[in-house]
Amino acid sequence: MLHPTSGDVAVRRMRSCALSAVFSCFAGGVWCQTDPSMAAASVAVPSKPATITWQSGNATVNALPAEFAQLYTSLTALSTAGGRVATKKIVVKKGSSIEDALREEGVYGGKTMPIQVDQYVCGLNPEVCKVPNGRPDWTIQPNATIVVPDIQLEPVIVHRTANKSAKDTLQGIVRDREGCPTFDDACLLYLKNLNRRQLEEIDQNFIGKLTVPTRAYRATIVLDPPVAVDPLLLPGMAGIRKQVVPAMSVKQFSADGNAGAVEGTRARVLKLIGYPSNGGAGFALPSAGVTQVTVMDNSVDAEHCMLKNVKLFEAGDILASPRPPCGGRADAQKARDHGTHVVGLIAALTDTDAGPGLNPRAMVNVMAMNVDQLTDEKYAAIQYDRIGRLYSSPDAPDVVNMSFEYRTKGAGQNDLLWEAMKQQEGNTLFVVAAGNDGKLLSPGSDCNVRPACQHSPHVITVGALSFDERPTMHLGSSEKSNFGSAVHVGAPGFNIVSTIAMNRVGVLSGTSQAAPLVTGVASLLYLKDGKLRPAQVKNRIIYTSDLFPSLYNSMLGGRLNAERALDFERANVKRKGRPLERLVLKDNPLIPFADVEQQSKAFSIRFGQIRRLKFEPDLKHYVLYYTEDSNKESGELLRRFVRLPSDRGIVFATAPGPAQPLADVRLRDIEDYTAALVR
Known part of the structure; x- marks a missing residue:
């Protein structure tokens, strides 16, 4: 996807400062706002393409030369069609070859340089390079200056599938993919986290499919001057569309509470979902053990007095002291309170009326994002890296809650967020909100709400229901949950009470509130049996739900029933x-x-x-x-x-x-x- 920019130097610098501020906040693992003047300058920038973010899709490092060859073939076609990649000058140090210089500068990656890279750079330097018979012939002096494409290349770690046979070693598989610097204890832990629900122990005797950390490359390609259209639509560019990262537009699925209407208190919600609050048949909260839950959302007040076992991934402080007394009521604001509200529904302390708090044994790891910045494809790509890093630690999630939708923009097809989710099919259940637009989500319809429309055995899509004994999909008079065969199960989602920032509680409505109730029950299933696979948990939640004829045309299952799901x-x-x-x-x-x-x-x-x-x-x-x-x-x-x-x-x-x-x-x-x- 293409990043909006301007030829105006002052505006470009101001935008760069704003983006740097966002990355600074992000690096601390918190959701934050940039300076308002910078944000305003960013909005005022004309929307013209300026960069392409490309990422290799290699399964092994041996596949990289072919991918870089395709990239540079496409960039050559771009030049022919009237586009132009920005350039910069570098010095070829004495004793270095052209290949050494280009590798050091990050013009390509991998073990060998494809001839297409050499040909492209040769064409930028006609005074010192000719192409007789199709092969570049360089005549340069030591410490000469040459022109190269302005490509900012960085290695990234992705997760890929490998088939281990009896003759393969774990060390050999990891080494061939260069996903770990060395095969040490940390690398072995990473490998086991990526495959922790395998029925067999991950050791040298294992035979079968493994998910393996693998080195790939991401390149930010600057266009100067920018072309008037998406360059991926120009002749010759179709070959790299699958590798180009699109930007996203993101929407969270919450609306303000309805003042004066019935509220979804802890008692009311737990009764509706059949929660075994007094230790129902087949379930009693064990005295030990935890389940790992990750919440992808905006800011979360991890120091809230009603939250325990909540931490911020790559985190720093969010809210300052002094804090008001614990449990005071306030109007919830979606931009500020959405994440804290979601986390409370999963793991708030259960001795209050502040909200369901279904699993006090959940260890909640919050991946805070600035949803507005996901319109920048580079920032969107970084979220992929962060999901990957979850699995390199003991905090690898059993369940991930995603109470938002995203849509890709432009011709780029490398949806890295979905790719990160897809690689965890055997490890992690993703619980996603269906959306509040009253829209049909079914195969054959315009089902472009992601990840709700991504059909996969480890993704469960949750609709929101009213408080009625025979529930409907309505969320008050003006909003309705999305529905259809792509929606798997429902949970209460109207006027739900939960934690909000600064020790307070408030109400929000929407499928954003229904999804964490399913996340909470899923985490309880893992607490009862940590070996369950995501598809087992998903199916169990669907077929044990309370079934209503009025909902059969709206979703695959019915209303969440915790006790029936846990009595397995x-x-x-x-x-x-x-x-x-x-x-x-x-x-x-x-x-x-x-x-x-x-x-x-x-x-x-x-x-x-x-x-x-x-x-x-x-x-x-x-x-x-x-x-x-x-x-x-x-x-x-x-x-x-x-x-x-x-x-x-x-x-x-x-x-x-x-x-x-x-x-x-x-x-x-x-x-x-x-x-x-x-x-």
Whole structure:
């Protein structure tokens, strides 16, 4: 994507100062504002392209020469089409080759220099370089000055997949990708964090797919003068669109509270989501252990009196003393309080009425961002690096909360934020807000809200619901949650009470408030079993939700139910006229169903594939959730509306163990069945 700038030197310098101030704040890990005069100058700058941010997509360092070759082929095409890369002069030191000089200056990276780089630089220096037969021929004196492209190149660490065979060593795989300076204890910890949910120990005997730190390169390419259009749309530039980083526009999904309306107090929210506050069936908060949660948001008051175990990633102080008394009410301001409000819903102390605080054992690591600066592609790229650094420490997250949307701008296709998320498919669950625009989010629709529309087994998209016993997607009279098949589950999101800056509490509404409730429950699932994979947690939260016919056209599941999600050791079976039973499935017969939406078309699945089967008396048929494999909880969760063409008995035991009494459950007697979690 292209960075707005101006030919006016004074304005350019002022913008540079503003951006430097933002980076200074960012380096301290805090969200902050730049000087207002600088911000105003930045807004006044005409929007013309001035830079391209390019990042290699190499899986190994051996792939770098081909990527730099493509980059310089495209830059040559840019020059032919009327664009021009800015240049600078360098000295080729005595005893250095052209290749040495260009590598030192950061014109390219990797082990070897592609000929396309040499040809491009040769064309900038016709007095001392000719190209007979296509190969540059340099005639320069020691300490000569030459012209090179103004490219600011830096190495970055990315995460890539490697297949380890029995003959491969961990040292060899890491060395070939140059993701660690040396293979030491810190590098081994990094490797284990990136693969910590593998079923086997990560050691020399491991065989299979590994996520490995890998050296890549990022280049900021200055255009001078800037072209009038996005240079990626010029002839010959299509070859690097996949490597060019776009800027983002970002929106947080909160609105001000509705004065005088019913508030989402701790008691009200916990009741609606079935939170086992007194130690419900199958769950009691353990006396030890933590789960790691990362919140990507704006500023968070980590010193809030109601927050514990909250720290700022790469952080410094945010708010000054003295502070007002703990728990005072105030009007929440989204720009200032959004992040603190979100964190409180996950991990506020549970002995107050300030908000849900679902998991007091959550260690919350806040990745503070200035969302306004994400319109600059260089700043957006830095967020990718920060996510990567989370996994080089013991704070590698089990769950990440993202209560915002972003949209990419321009022809660049290298969405680094999504790339960072995608690389953690086996490690981390990303809980994302659906948005408050009342918009349909489904495959085939204009589903461009990211990351909510990114279909992946480790991304769960959360809609916001009203307080009604039969909830709707409305957030007051003027706003409605986004909905559709890309939305997986819902949670209360109207007038929710939580922590805000400076020891106070206040209310905000939106899917930004619904998402952290799901994050809190997900973190409790990890607290109960730290080996669960993200897709297992995602599916469990969806199929254990409270189901309402009014929501079936709005989302895949229903309203979050914490107790049912956490009671995963045994199946929950509700038969007609009987109390809920907690049983253990003993057989796995083939069950025929008729699909109501496909003119009663018949299909059959094993009973062990069923994750939820609930009879809907108003609809006079069942809703069925299942996966394609009886032994794979992490497979894609499917939903169908069905009838039972026949009846049969399903054998359960009353408790684990071979000597337990058996129970024969007639399929037609089941009102609601929730499977135990398949490990």
